[in-house]
Amino acid sequence: MKVKVTQVRSGIGSTLRQKQTLASLGLRKISQSREHELTPQIQGMIAKVSHLIKVEEI
Numbered sequence: 431m432k433v434k435v436t437q438v439r440s441g442i443g444s445t446l447r448q449k450q451t452l453a454s455l456g457l458r459k460i461s462q463s464r465e466h467e468l469t470p471q472i473q474g475m476i477a478k479v480s481h482l483i484k485v486e487e488i
Contacts, residue, residue, distance in 0.1 A: 432488040433472070436463040439482045451479050 456464040
């Protein structure tokens, strides 16, 4: 299953680890989106920055 991950809030003020998680998801700017295959690793990253992103199933 694929998911579309969109950044909706800024990473400014977040911890370094959360900023690195956003970068590893491929997100750098607000409103930027990436598609990912839903693996346990991606699920964990989504959980760590869930307050900064929006997730939709494709």
